Amino acid sequence: xxxxxxxxxxxxxxxxxxxxxxKDVSFSARQGEVHAIVGENGAGKSTLMKILSGxxxxxxxxxxxxxxxxxxxxxxxxxxxxxxxVYQEFSLIRHLTITENMLLGQLPAHKVQGVVxxxxxxQIANEKLTxxxxxxxxxxxxxxxxxxxxxxxxxxxxxxxxxxxxxxxxEPSAVLSQExxxxxxxxxxxxxxxxxxxxxxxxxxxxxxxxxxxITVLRDGEYMGTVNAKxxxxxxxxxxxxxxxxxxxxPKRSKKPADEILAVANxxxxxxxxxxxxxxxxxxxxxxxxxxxxxxxxxxxSIFGADPVTNGEIKLEGKVIKPKSPxxxxxxxxxxxxxxxxxxxxxxxxxxxxxxxxxxxxxVSTWGVLDIQKCDGQVQTMVKDLSIHPSQTSRLVxxxxxxNQQKVILAKWLLAKAKVLILDEPTRGVDVATKVxxxxxxxxxAEKGVGILLISSELPEILGMSDRALVMRxxxxxxxxxxxxxxxxxxxxxxxxxxxx
Amino acid sequence: MSKFLRNVSSMFVxxxxxxxxxxxxxxxxxxxxxxxxxxxxAVFLALIFAAASMTDVFFTERNISNLLRQIVTNxxxxxxxxxxxxxxxxxxxxxxxxxxxxxxxxGMVEKQHLPLPVAIIIALGVGxxxxxxxxxxxxxxxxxxxxxxxxxxxxIRGLIYVYSETPITPQDPAFRTVFSSPLxxxxxxxxxxxLLAFLIIGFFINRTMAGRAIVAIGGNEEAVRLAGINxxxxxxxxxxxxxxxxxxAGVLLASRLGxxxxxxxxxxxxxxxxxxxxxxxxxxxxxxxxxxxxxxxxTLGLIDNLLNLFNVQSYYQQIFKxxxxxxAVLARRKET
Numbered sequence: 001x002x003x004x005x006x007x008x009x010x011x012x013x014x015x016x017x018x019x020x021x022x023k024d025v026s027f028s029a030r031q032g033e034v035h036a037i038v039g040e041n042g043a044g045k046s047t048l049m050k051i052l053s054g055x056x057x058x059x060x061x062x063x064x065x066x067x068x069x070x071x072x073x074x075x076x077x078x079x080x081x082x083x084x085x086v087y088q089e090f091s092l093i094r095h096l097t098i099t100e101n102m103l104l105g106q107l108p109a110h111k112v113q114g115v116v117x118x119x120x121x122x123q124i125a126n127e128k129l130t131x132x133x134x135x136x137x138x139x140x141x142x143x144x145x146x147x148x149x150x151x152x153x154x155x156x157x158x159x160x161x162x163x164x165x166x167x168x169x170x171e172p173s174a175v176l177s178q179e180x181x182x183x184x185x186x187x188x189x190x191x192x193x194x195x196x197x198x199x200x201x202x203x204x205x206x207x208x209x210x211x212x213x214x215i216t217v218l219r220d221g222e223y224m225g226t227v228n229a230k231x232x233x234x235x236x237x238x239x240x241x242x243x244x245x246x247x248x249x250x251p252k253r254s255k256k257p258a259d260e261i262l263a264v265a266n267x268x269x270x271x272x273x274x275x276x277x278x279x280x281x282x283x284x285x286x287x288x289x290x291x292x293x294x295x296x297x298x299x300x301x302s303i304f305g306a307d308p309v310t311n312g313e314i315k316l317e318g319k320v321i322k323p324k325s326p327x328x329x330x331x332x333x334x335x336x337x338x339x340x341x342x343x344x345x346x347x348x349x350x351x352x353x354x355x356x357x358x359x360x361x362x363x364v365s366t367w368g369v370l371d372i373q374k375c376d377g378q379v380q381t382m383v384k385d386l387s388i389h390p391s392q393t394s395r396l397v398x399x400x401x402x403x404n405q406q407k408v409i410l411a412k413w414l415l416a417k418a419k420v421l422i423l424d425e426p427t428r429g430v431d432v433a434t435k436v437x438x439x440x441x442x443x444x445x446a447e448k449g450v451g452i453l454l455i456s457s458e459l460p461e462i463l464g465m466s467d468r469a470l471v472m473r474x475x476x477x478x479x480x481x482x483x484x485x486x487x488x489x490x491x492x493x494x495x496x497x498x499x500x501x
Numbered sequence: 502m503s504k505f506l507r508n509v510s511s512m513f514v515x516x517x518x519x520x521x522x523x524x525x526x527x528x529x530x531x532x533x534x535x536x537x538x539x540x541x542x543a544v545f546l547a548l549i550f551a552a553a554s555m556t557d558v559f560f561t562e563r564n565i566s567n568l569l570r571q572i573v574t575n576x577x578x579x580x581x582x583x584x585x586x587x588x589x590x591x592x593x594x595x596x597x598x599x600x601x602x603x604x605x606x607x608g609m610v611e612k613q614h615l616p617l618p619v620a621i622i623i624a625l626g627v628g629x630x631x632x633x634x635x636x637x638x639x640x641x642x643x644x645x646x647x648x649x650x651x652x653x654x655x656x657i658r659g660l661i662y663v664y665s666e667t668p669i670t671p672q673d674p675a676f677r678t679v680f681s682s683p684l685x686x687x688x689x690x691x692x693x694x695x696l697l698a699f700l701i702i703g704f705f706i707n708r709t710m711a712g713r714a715i716v717a718i719g720g721n722e723e724a725v726r727l728a729g730i731n732x733x734x735x736x737x738x739x740x741x742x743x744x745x746x747x748x749x750a751g752v753l754l755a756s757r758l759g760x761x762x763x764x765x766x767x768x769x770x771x772x773x774x775x776x777x778x779x780x781x782x783x784x785x786x787x788x789x790x791x792x793x794x795x796x797x798x799x800t801l802g803l804i805d806n807l808l809n810l811f812n813v814q815s816y817y818q819q820i821f822k823x824x825x826x827x828x829a830v831l832a833r834r835k836e837t
Contacts, residue, residue: 306727330729344727347720349787354713358728361710368710412728 004067006031006197007166012061014047014221021047023221025061029214031165032195034188036208036229039218040241040431045201046088048218049168052199053085054078065166082165086156086172094144099125101143102158132157133183133190148175149292156184160191167191168199173207174428177292177457178496185211203429204458205234217241242433249436250464251443257284257467260318261451262334262420264303267312272298273475276312280420280451285442287466288455289491295475296455297339300422303453304336305329316420330359335418337409339425339455345409346397353379353393356411363415382411386441403434410441421445424455439465459488471495546796549803556810564806566687570757572802574599574750576695576795578769579776580702581632581746583794586777587706588739589719589786590646594635595747595773596766597657602628602751604661607669607761610676617675625748631657632744636737654770661763668762671755680756691753698746703791705742715739719786775822776801779829801825 005028014022022044029035039045050056052063054072063070065081072078078085092101099118100107102125110117125139134153143151152175160167169188173181188198188211202208208215209229217224217240224240262280267273273295280286290296301307303314305323314321316332323329326336338345346355356379357364364375379393386407390400397405406426413421423442427435442465446452456462462469469486471479471494479494553559578595585592602624609620631653638649680691706712714735717725726732755761778784779800780793804825808818 304727325731326727327729327731336727338727344721344723347717347724349720350717354717358714358717358725358730361713365710370708370710370713372708416729 005029006066008062008064009048009052010062010064012048012051012063013059014044014051014056015059021221022051022058025218025221025223027216027223027226029197029199029216031197032192033213034192034198034200034211036200036202036212036215037218038202038208038215038237038241039224040433043218043241043431044221045218046170049085049170049199049201052078052166053083053168055085083168084159084162084164084166085168086159086170088170088174090151090155092143092151092155092158095142097142098129098137098139098146098154101154102128102139102161104158128161129157132160133186147293149177149180152176153180153183156187160187163191163194164196166197166199168201170201171203171429172200173202173204175292178492179291181207203431205237208237209234219243238432249439251440253443253447255283255447257281258449261316262303262453263313263315265313265315267299267302267314268310269298269302269307270310272307273302273472276472276477278470278477278480280453282419282449282451283446284468285446285452285454285466287462287469288453288472289457289459289462289469289495290455290472291495292457293474294472294495296472297424298475299472300336300424300453300455303329304334304422306336330416333417333419334422335359335413335416335420336422337406337413337424337426339428341402341405341409346405348398349396351394351396352383352388352400352408355397355408356382356393356415359412359416378415379411382414386411386414387437401431401434403430403438406430406434406438407441410438414445418450420451420453422453422455425457426454427456427458427461459491462486462491463488473497546800546803549800549807552807553803556807558810559807562687564810566683566689568802568806569687569692570681570689571805572798573691573695573757574754575769575772575776575801576798577698577746577750577753578773579794579798580698580791581743582770582773583777583780583782583789583791584702584706584715584739584746585646585743586774586782586784587715587719587786587789588736589722590639590736590739591650591774591784592632592635592740592743593647593650593770594631594653594657595743596769597654597661598628598631598744598747599751599754599766599769600761600763601631601657601661601664602748603755603761603765604665604669604763606752607671607676607755608665610673611669611671617673617679621752624752625745628744628748628751629741630744632741632747633737635744636740639740640733640736658763665763668760670760677756677759680753691757694749694753698749699791699795702742702746706791711735711738772801772822775826775829778826797829 008028010026012022012025013020025044025048037045037048047056051058052072054075054077057073063072070081072081072083093104099122103121107116108120108124109115122139129135129137129139134157137150137153143154146154152172156169156172172184176184188200191198200208200212212229214226215229215232215237216226217237219241227236258281260279261282264279265277267276276299278286288296298307302309303323305326305328314323316334321329321332323332323334342348347358353376357375360378361370361375364371364378376393382388383391383393388404388407388411397408400408426442427438430438442452442454454462454465463486467483469481469483469491470477471481471491473495478497479491481490558564578599582592582595605627606620606624609615609623610617615623635646635650635653638644639646680694681689684690684693706716714725714730715738718732718735722732751766754765776797777789777794778797780790780795780797782789782794801822804821805818808821
């Protein structure tokens with residue numbers, strides 16, 4: 001650490017209640033550099049970024065910007081110093097237009113005082129977007145009408161309306177497709193040339209090595225070190241993050257897929273996808289890859305009966321099923337782990353027990369009355385098997401880390417003894433160590449004969465886990481690859497439509 | 502006297518913990534948050550007991566049984582309201598449902614000369630029907646509970662006047678005595694029914710599949726639907742329970758007053774919502790318990806009772822109650 005670096009963070013400590021989140025963290029970063037901050041979930045990255053953006057107050061320590069100590073007690077004070085942040089959670093106002101969101105608080109006035117000049121406002125917003133390289137968005141459209149990746153683009157654009165001095169991006173790529181990520185990287189490189197300091201948080205190693213100049217690693221709230229990206233590699237970083245080398249990330253399986261359990265033929269949903277066909281065998285892990293917006297989530301939801309189907313046929317164990325609701329499919333033995341656990345996977349205000357037993361209450365009840373002991377016993381076995389932490393089943397899932405929350409959802413479907421398990425982004429926002437555990441759980445299930453449809457936008461995951469991989473693009477199934485044929489380039493090219501299989 | 506106060510407050514805390522152990526009431530999913538609720542209730546009640554000990558009248562048997570009788574109505578309505586609030590909804594139509602069932606039970610006895618049990622069943626049926634209408638509109642068409650029950654609040658009041666523009670006074674003496682004469686010490690049948698209802702609803706929320714589903718729906722409806730649970734049916738059920746609770750309250754109230762007025766029950770929804778919120782209920786779903794609601798009902802009852810004893814005009818009671826609700830919400834705000 002040199003004393004003349006642009007941003008200097010010195011001896012930051014932070015507690016939430018009695019738990020230390022940051023322990024004496026110091027690091028520094030220069031102007032015109034992309035500085036990645038990495039660490040497992042709960043390592044303190046987000047808290048550190050929130051302190052830098054004024055959203056959270058530090059307990060002790062010092063922050064220097066351009067050599068001067070700064071007070072960051074509100075997001076507004078950070079704003080004034082030119083520190084702009086893109087948070088993980090959207091801060092957009094959904095029922096307002098892109099223009100209003102971007103120019104919030106600084107809408108141009110008409111000749112008459114206090115009246116907004118809308119034409120001018122839209123024009124300004126449009127110019128700003130073009131300047132940032134985010135074309136193809138209609139500034140008059142409401143945010144609620146945009147796709148999730150586009151919302152994220154607006155979120156990013158909003159934070160960069162005026163050029164920041166320090167630009168903090170907290171997992172910006174989680175919901176971006178490849179193409180939008182390219183545009184974001186182009187913007188980052190542009191800002192870099194204009195000597196903006198960019199703090200970039202991400203879970204994705206490939207991304208970090210593509211964009212970052214230096215990497216700072218946090219573990220359990222402690223500073224582990226900063227390395228030059230060029231002189232490092234992902235194994236070293238992961239070792240610094242988890243404090244040990246991980247064994248085999250993707251577990252080996254011994255059994256071969258057996259007979260067909262699920263067959264989907266010409267499945268259509270008017271606007272979202274058409275003519276989707278595939279088959280899934282017992283004990284098989286079938287990967288489904290596609291960029292955001294390719295229709296993979298919609299296919300999963302339709303098979304599960306959560307969304308309607310306009311045409312086509314689904315066969316489960318040879319029998320045609322016409323699921324109209326998840327109620328039917330759950331009873332048939334189909335389960336869905338949704339891509340956004342907060343939105344539709346978990347009841348955050350309820351306990352581990354309530355969430356894990358949600359789909360199987362009938363099994364532990366007589367005449368509608370729950371046998372609490374039996375129910376709790378079942379859940380406790382799951383908690384132990386999946387090593388869910390904390391292990392008290394009465395804890396609210398709200399207080400669990402992302403990885404443990406995901407395990408609770410898996411516990412729910414394990415208890416339901418699903419025959420077909422659809423996993424939509426099972427490791428999103430999950431730290432590396434827990435990821436490995438989840439992969440183990442998934443492959444154990446396959447060994448037991450469960451048919452698994454694994455939807456993911458992480459290519460290594462698809463390649464590492466699947467027996468076969470399907471690729472979707474723009475609502476169509478565009479490719480099917482055996483494990484031996486598949487590699488990152490082929491799948492990506494297929495998903496992006498560069499080569500048509 | 503301070504010793505006495507300490508005894509009373511510790512007795513209350515004791516009672517609360519015992520109840521929790523015995524019936525599992527109040528534990529709607531665990532977590533530490535619940536404990537602060539109890540502390541909040543205990544402190545609050547201790548304050549009220551302090552005020553109460555300044556007058557001689559408060560701890561007379563007559564006043565206590567009066568107090569208990571007065572909270573029967575709000576107690577029952579609040580229970581229904583709790584179940585609805587747990588789903589993330591609200592039921593504004595409870596007041597007219599109370600009045601409707603009161604006037605129907607009185608009318609059936611007085612005008613149609615039906616036996617009391619039959620009249621009661623009809624009155625409860627009317628309440629259940631009104632509740633199921635609310636629930637159907639909300640769950641089937643995904644309408645906002647606030648709007649639907651606001652509409653039925655008006656509509657049911659109109660229906661009452663169609664049935665009878667004038668108050669109905671049943672002449673049958675049994676109509677009053679069955680529910681309202683002391684049965685067990687100072688406890689009337691009405692009071693026992695209310696206490697039983699609290700146990701039943703507490704059991705329902707914590708120990709039945711439907712109850713757990715309802716609690717979960719208030720936390721995240723879509724997650725519950727995707728777990729293979731029939732969300733619509735459970736929302737419908739919640740409003741039927743609310744309608745039934747209000748109808749029971751209506752029958753008991755008609756019996757206590759001996760007269761059923763078409764204008765009965767105006768503003769009852771406020772007291773019920775207040776009781777649930779004071780007891781830890783979260784509007785929009787995600788929190789609330791039968792025991793907490795019971796505490797809320799008692800608190801509100803005590804306030805009314807005390808202000809009456811001190812001869813405070815009812816307008817001031819309204820103001821005071823309004824601020825109590827705000828205070829309860831504020832006190833709980835810091836925890837989340």
